[in-house]
Amino acid sequence: MNDPFYPAFIDEVRTHFENMCKEHRSLYVTEADCLELWQIYLDSIPREHNPIFRKRRRFDCSACRNFFRNCANVVAIENGHLVSIWDFEASDYFKDVAKKLSDAAKALPIDNRFFPRTQSIGQEKTPELCEDGQVITWHHLYAKVPAAYVVDPWQKSELLGEAKTTKEVFGRSLTEISLEAIDIVLELIAQNSLYRGEEWKGALQDFRKYKTEYDHLPEDRRVRDLYLWEKSVQVGNVIARIKNHSMGTLLANISEEMDLEQAVRQWESIMAPTNYKRPQAIFTQRMLDEARETIEKLGFMDSLLRRFATLNDIRVNDILFSNRDAARRIIGATGAESFFTEMKKEVKADPKQFSRVQTIGIQEFVEKVLPTARSLELFFENRHIPNLVSLIAPVNPQAPTLFKWGNGFSWAYRGNVADSLLKERVKNAGGKVDGVLRFSIQWNDLERWNQNDEDAHCIEPNGFEIYFGKKVDSATRGNLDVDITHPQKNVPAVENITWPSLDSMKPGDYRFFVHTFAGRGGTGGFRAEVEADGELHSYDYSQNTRNGGKVEVAVVNLSKDGYFTIKDILPSGVTAHGTTVWGITTNQFVPVSVVCLSPNWWDEANGVGNRHYFFMLKDCANDESPNGFYNEQLRNELGPHKRVLEMLGLKAKVQDTPDQLSGLGFSSTKHAELVVKVTGTSERILKIVF
Numbered sequence: 001m002n003d004p005f006y007p008a009f010i011d012e013v014r015t016h017f018e019n020m021c022k023e024h025r026s027l028y029v030t031e032a033d034c035l036e037l038w039q040i041y042l043d044s045i046p047r048e049h050n051p052i053f054r055k056r057r058r059f060d061c062s063a064c065r066n067f068f069r070n071c072a073n074v075v076a077i078e079n080g081h082l083v084s085i086w087d088f089e090a091s092d093y094f095k096d097v098a099k100k101l102s103d104a105a106k107a108l109p110i111d112n113r114f115f116p117r118t119q120s121i122g123q124e125k126t127p128e129l130c131e132d133g134q135v136i137t138w139h140h141l142y143a144k145v146p147a148a149y150v151v152d153p154w155q156k157s158e159l160l161g162e163a164k165t166t167k168e169v170f171g172r173s174l175t176e177i178s179l180e181a182i183d184i185v186l187e188l189i190a191q192n193s194l195y196r197g198e199e200w201k202g203a204l205q206d207f208r209k210y211k212t213e214y215d216h217l218p219e220d221r222r223v224r225d226l227y228l229w230e231k232s233v234q235v236g237n238v239i240a241r242i243k244n245h246s247m248g249t250l251l252a253n254i255s256e257e258m259d260l261e262q263a264v265r266q267w268e269s270i271m272a273p274t275n276y277k278r279p280q281a282i283f284t285q286r287m288l289d290e291a292r293e294t295i296e297k298l299g300f301m302d303s304l305l306r307r308f309a310t311l312n313d314i315r316v317n318d319i320l321f322s323n324r325d326a327a328r329r330i331i332g333a334t335g336a337e338s339f340f341t342e343m344k345k346e347v348k349a350d351p352k353q354f355s356r357v358q359t360i361g362i363q364e365f366v367e368k369v370l371p372t373a374r375s376l377e378l379f380f381e382n383r384h385i386p387n388l389v390s391l392i393a394p395v396n397p398q399a400p401t402l403f404k405w406g407n408g409f410s411w412a413y414r415g416n417v418a419d420s421l422l423k424e425r426v427k428n429a430g431g432k433v434d435g436v437l438r439f440s441i442q443w444n445d446l447e448r449w450n451q452n453d454e455d456a457h458c459i460e461p462n463g464f465e466i467y468f469g470k471k472v473d474s475a476t477r478g479n480l481d482v483d484i485t486h487p488q489k490n491v492p493a494v495e496n497i498t499w500p501s502l503d504s505m506k507p508g509d510y511r512f513f514v515h516t517f518a519g520r521g522g523t524g525g526f527r528a529e530v531e532a533d534g535e536l537h538s539y540d541y542s543q544n545t546r547n548g549g550k551v552e553v554a555v556v557n558l559s560k561d562g563y564f565t566i567k568d569i570l571p572s573g574v575t576a577h578g579t580t581v582w583g584i585t586t587n588q589f590v591p592v593s594v595v596c597l598s599p600n601w602w603d604e605a606n607g608v609g610n611r612h613y614f615f616m617l618k619d620c621a622n623d624e625s626p627n628g629f630y631n632e633q634l635r636n637e638l639g640p641h642k643r644v645l646e647m648l649g650l651k652a653k654v655q656d657t658p659d660q661l662s663g664l665g666f667s668s669t670k671h672a673e674l675v676v677k678v679t680g681t682s683e684r685i686l687k688i689v690f
Contacts, residue, residue, distance in 0.1 A: 006059075006139060007139055008091045008094075009090060009091060009094040009097075010139055010140070010141055010142070012088050012089075012090055012091065012094075013085065013086075013088075013141055013143065014141075014142065014143045014144075015088075016085060016087070016088040017071070017074070017085045017143040018143055018144060018145075020074075020076045020083070020085065021145050021146050021149060022146070023076070024076045024077075024078075025233055025234065026113055026114070026230075026233040027074050027075065027076050027113070027114040027149070028074070028075050028076070028077070028110045028111075028112065028113055028114055028229060029071075029073045029074055029075070029110070029111050029112060029113075029114050030073045030075055030082075030105055030106065030107075030108045030109065030110055030111055031073075031108035031109055031110075031111045032072075032073040032104055032105045032106075032107065032108050033073075034068050034069050034070075034071075034072045034073055035068070035069065036104070037068055037072040037073060037101060037104055037105060038065055038068040038069070038072065040100055040101060040104050041059075041068065041072075041097060041101060042057060042059060042060060044096060044097040044100045044101070045059055045093070045094075045097055046093055049093060061138070061140060063122060063123045063126060063138070063140040063141075064122070064140050064141045066122060066123075067121060067122035067140065067141040067142060067143075068141075070116065070121050070122070071085060071114070071116070071121050071143070072085070072101070072105065073105045074105075074114050075105060075106060075110070077226050077229065077230040080223060080226055080227065081226075082106045082110075082226065084101070084102045084105040084106050085105075086098040086099075086101040086102040086105060087102050109222060109225055110225065110226070110229050112160050112163055112164055113159070113160070113163045113229075113233070114149070115149070115150075115151045115156050115159055115160065116145050116149055116150055116151075117150065117151065117152075117153050117156065118150060119144055119145055119146075119147060119150055120142065120143075120144055120145075121142060121143050121144075121145065122140055122141050122142030122143065123140050123142055124139070124140065124142045125137050125138060125139045125140060126138050126140065163232075163233075166232045166237060166240045166241060167228050167229055167232040167240075169240065169241045169243055169244055170228055170231065170232040170235070170239075170240040170241070171224075171228045172243055173207075173240075173241075173242050173243040173248060174210065174211055174214040174215075174228075176243065176252060176255060177211065177242075177243065177248070177251045177252060177255050178254075178255040179208070179211055179212065179215070180254075180255075181251045181252075181254035181255040182204060182207065182208045182211060182251065183208075184254055184260070185197065185200075185204060185247075185250060185251060185254070186201070186204055186205070186208070188264075189201050189204075193264075194264065194267070195267070195268055200247045203238050203239055203242070203247075204247070206235065206239055207239050207242055210231055210235065210239070213227070214227060246267065246270045247267075249266065249267070249270070250263055250264070250266070250267040253266060266430075269428060269429075269430065294638070294645075298637070298638070299400055300399075300400060300402055302394075302395075302396045302398075302399035303394060303396075303399040303400055303401065303402045303408065304402075304628060305394065305395035305396060305399075305628075305655070306392050306393070306394060306395065306410075306628035306629070306654045306655065307392070307393055307394075307395050307654055307655040307656070307657045308390055308391070308392060308393070308622065308654060308655070308656065308657035308660035308661065308662070309390075309391040309392060309393035309409060309657070309660065309661045310393075310657055310658070310659045310660060310661060311593070311594065311659065311661065313391075313393045313397075313409075313661075314391075314409075314594075314596065314661070317602075318596055318597070318599075318602045318603075319594055319595070319596050320366055320370055320595040320596055320597065321370045321373060321376060321592070321594065321595035321596075322593070322594050322595075323375055323376065323591065323592060323593050323594070323618075357675065357685045357686060357687050358684070358685075358686050358687065359686075359687045359689055360686050360687070360688060360689070361688075361689055362613055362666070362668070362688055362689065362690050365676075365686065365688050366595075366613075369678055369680075369686070370595060372680045372681070373678050373679065373680050374679050374680055375591070375678075375679040376591075376592040376595070376615075376676060376677070376678055376679070377589040377590060377591050377592060377676065377677040378589065378590055378592055378615055378617070378664065378674055378675065378676045378677075379587075379588070379589050379590075379674070379675035379676070379677070380584055380585070380586050380587070380588065380589075380590050380617075380664070381533065381586060381587065381675075382533045382535050382579070382586045382587070383436075383533040384586075384664055384674070385414065385579075385581055385586070386413070386414060386434070387413070387414075387664045387665055387666060387672070388413065388414035388581065388582055388620075388622070388662065388663070388664060388665075389411055389412065389413045389414070389612075389614060389662065389663065389664065389665030390411065390412055390622040390626060390654075390660060390661065390662040391409060391411055391599070391614065391616070391660075391661040391662070392409065392410045392411060392412060392626070392628065392629075392654055393408065393409055394408040394409075395655065401635075402629055402633075402634055402635060402638070403599075403600070403629070403633050403634060403635060404600065404608045404609065404633065404634070404635055404636065405599060405600045405602070405603070405607075405608045406603050407599055407602055407603060409599035409602070410599060410628075410629055410630075410633050411598055411599065411612070411614070411665065412626035412627060412630070412654070413665060414581075414582070414622075414624065422440055422442045422494065422527060422529050422538075423440065423529065423531075425442060425492055425494050426440050426482060426494050426496045429482045429484075429494050429496070430481065430482060431481045431482040431494070431496035431498070432479070432481055432496070432498045432500070433496070433498070433531075435498040435499050435500045435501070436499055436500070436501055436502055436505070436532065436533070436564075437498065437499045437505070437510065437530075437531070437532045437556060437558075437564065438496065438497070438498045438499075438529070438530070438531045438532075439456055439458060439496070439497045439498075439512045439528070439529070439530055439553075439554075440456070440494060440495070440496045440497075440528065440529045440531075441454060441456045441494065441495050441496075441514055441526050441527065441528045441529075442492055442493065442494045442526060442527045442528070443487070443492070443493055443522070443524065443525070443526040443527070444487040444488075444491070444492055444493045444522070444524075445492035445524070445527065446523075446524040448522075448523055448524065449487070449489045449490075449522075450487060450493075450522030450523060450524050451486070451487055451520040451521070451522055452487075452516055452518060452519055452520050452521075452522035452545060453484075453485050453486070453516070453517045453518035453520070454493070454495070454514055454515070454516055454517070454526055454545065455467055455468055455483075455495065455514065455515045455516075455517045456480065456495040456496065456497050456512070456514060457512070457513050457514070457515055457550075458478065458497050458510055458511065458512050459510075459511040460473060460476055460478060460506065460508075460510055461506045461507065461508025461509055461510065461558075462475060462476070462506050462508075464476070464478075466478050466479070466480050466497055467480065467515070468480065468483050468485075468517075471483070475504065475506075476499060476504050476505050476506060477499060477500055477501070477504045477505075478497060478498070478499045478505075479497065479498060479499075479500075480495065480496070480497045481496055481497075481498065482494055482495050482496040483495055485517075485518075497512075502558075502562050502671075503671065505558055506558070507558050507559060507560045508557070508558060509555050509556070509557050510555065510556045510557075510558065511552070511555050512528075512530060512552075512553045512554050512555070512556070513550050513551060513552045513553055514526055514528065514541070514545070514550070514551045514553060515548075515549070515550050516545040516546060516547055516548060516549045516550075517548075518547065519545065519546050519547030519548070519549070522544070522545070523544045524542070524544070525540075525541040525542045525543050525544060525545060526541050526545065526551075527539065527540055527541070528541070528553050528554075528570070530553070530554045530556060530566055532556055532564035532566055533563070533564050535564070535566060537554060537566050537568060537572040538572060539553055539554070539568075539570040539571070539572050541553075541570060551570070552569045552570070553569055553570050554566055554567060554568050554569055554570070554572070555567045555569065562673070582620050582621055582622055582623060582662060583619050583620055583621045583623075584617055584619070584620050589677055590617050590618065590620075591617065591618040592615050592616065592617060592618070592663070592676075593616045593617065593618050593661075593663075594614075594616040594661065594663075595613070595614065595615055595616070596614050596616070597611060597612065597613060597614070598610075598611065598612035598613075598614060598665070600633075609632075610667055610668060610669050611667075611668040612665050612666065612667050612668070613665065613666050613668070613690070614661075614663060614664070614665045615663045615664045615665075615666075615674070616661045616662065616663035617662065617663035617664070620660075620662040620663050621660060621662060622660060622662045625654060626654050627654075628654055629645075631645055666690045667690070668690065670690065671689075671690065672689075672690040673687055673688065673689055673690070674687070674688045674690070675687050675688075676688060
């Protein structure tokens with residue numbers, strides 16, 4: 001364009017744009033429409049300087065319009081603010097033109113990074129041969145960009161996608177990962193408690209710096225968005241996408257207040273070899289310091305010492321039922337009577353024989369049956385093993401209570417049932433082993449590498465087949481939660497199908513089999529387990545499996561009354577049938593010493609939280625070391641210190657006590673059944689429904 005001020009304007013645009021390229025690692029484009037910016041450009045030039053020339057206005061040039069189309073919305077980020085290619089001191093009337101273009105380009109947020117396809121944008125000038133033979137040289141908007149900015153056309157869409165994803169992941173990382181989680185992991189690394197954590201130390205220290213900066217930014221979406229675009233380019237993918245790495249999973253788990261031990265175990269399952277053992281317990285000095293400061297401030301130091309409760313600890317008003325002998329220490333029969341007592345313990349019964357006895361709700365049982373009962377026995381089934389519970393008392397009865405209720409008592413249910421090696425491997429692989437029905441398989445556990453792909457299958461009564469192609473049955477909640485397709489050398493491979501509860505399961509046959517999806521010459525067959533109601537059947541198929549072959553293992557029948565029967569197809573070894581846990585043998589009647597509510601419903605109060613019914617059993621002794629308390633039981637003012645107190649509860653183990661009050665506990669919010677034998681004016685057997 002032949003205008004006295006236009007060449008200066010062109011040079012000002014070019015110089016400013018090229019300086020932006022040199023000074024910034026990345027430029028960006030906003031969501032402003034480049035053709036709309038072109039129209040603003042044309043309309044901003046005073047009419048007297050932009051008259052109609054031939055058919056269009058003098059500045060309506062196709063070459064300049066092409067420049068606008070390629071970079072009119074390009075911006076840089078400086079000190080948290082946008083700078084457009086129009087932000088310079090323009091000459092004469094172009095000052096107003098540049099100002100309007102800059103405002104429009106920066107009015108909308110950044111869309112993505114700027115990736116030009118060539119080093120030259122626009123044309124510097126073009127000649128035109130006129131009819132009279134003269135040559136007119138037209139000057140246009142143009143600029144050059146460094147080679148580092150230029151990308152191949154086929155790469156552009158991929159790079160744009162990566163840039164946006166990196167920025168978004170960086171934002172989620174800074175938002176969802178807490179500063180406390182970062183500090184905890186850094187401290188674990190410093191004390192060598194995190195396997196291969198040292199590899200992440202530098203990246204975590206840098207990420208902490210960016211997290212601190214981000215948290216101190218104003219609560220303004222545009223400000224934070226600019227920060228994310230600028231830093232996501234500078235910090236590199238390891239830090240920007242930390243949430244997608246294994247370290248990000250650990251940080252997110254801790255940020256979401258997952259138990260620290262569990263979070264670290266998940267990290268180790270990804271990073272550590274199967275035989276890795278942590279050198280020391282997972283806790284930090286800061287946690288210990290906070291624990292001491294908090295507990296001392298609230299006067300709870302004496303409250304931390306816990307032991308199993310005894311009959312001497314609880315008041316008559318807190319007991320719903322007491323056996324005649326419960327008030328004195330029960331040592332057991334002596335002399336010839338002991339023979340009959342011991343032989344009575346060996347008499348087993350089949351739980352199915354009680355399927356048709358009278359059924360009664362727990363509240364009606366408490367109100368109408370217990371008041372006239374002289375003695376009470378319960379039928380301890382394998383399915384009740386997870387219901388084992390102990391009442392826990394403070395060592396110092398005068399210590400203030402830690403809990404939401406007005407006394408110093410708490411309770412702890414039994415931990416995990418003693419696991420088989422296969423079961424332990426399933427847990428380590430992330431599988432659930434605490435459901436009502438479980439089918440697990442294992443192979444590649446011999447000296448020779450068995451690379452076969454063995455698959456666990458179950459055909460349910462409704463016809464649905466659970467396997468790798470349909471891992472979850474939403475109707476029954478059956479779930480294949482571990483699926484291994486390529487076994488690692490020297491690492492046993494497992495698969496696992498489990499059902500969490502009876503509530504959704506259909507009565508009928510559950511048929512279990514193993515399918516060799518890919519036979520890769522593996523030898524040694526497989527091992528399998530079926531577990532239902534605490535009864536465990538184990539199988540050892542030693543023959544080599546062939547590609548596409550199917551081996552039926554067992555059929556488990558679920559009756560309409562909610563009882564499982566395991567029918568072996570392969571030869572099995574049966575364990576945990578009539579097993580002894582906490583000194584009590586299953587599948588027999590056991591005397592009840594005391595029936596009471598959980599301590600949160602004592603003191604004739606309306607209760608705090610869920611109600612539990614405890615049936616304390618004669619000679620039942622907890623052989624574990626439960627936590628002294630759990631976070632969900634603690635007073636509200638301790639809530640801000642959840643993580644510290646969780647660790648402290650783990651350390652404050654319960655002291656052993658003679659004649660402890662342990663037995664079975666049932667929550668009023670969870671369906672369960674219990675068969676009892678009640679002796680009053682007569683003897684009768686009842687099925688209590690919770």
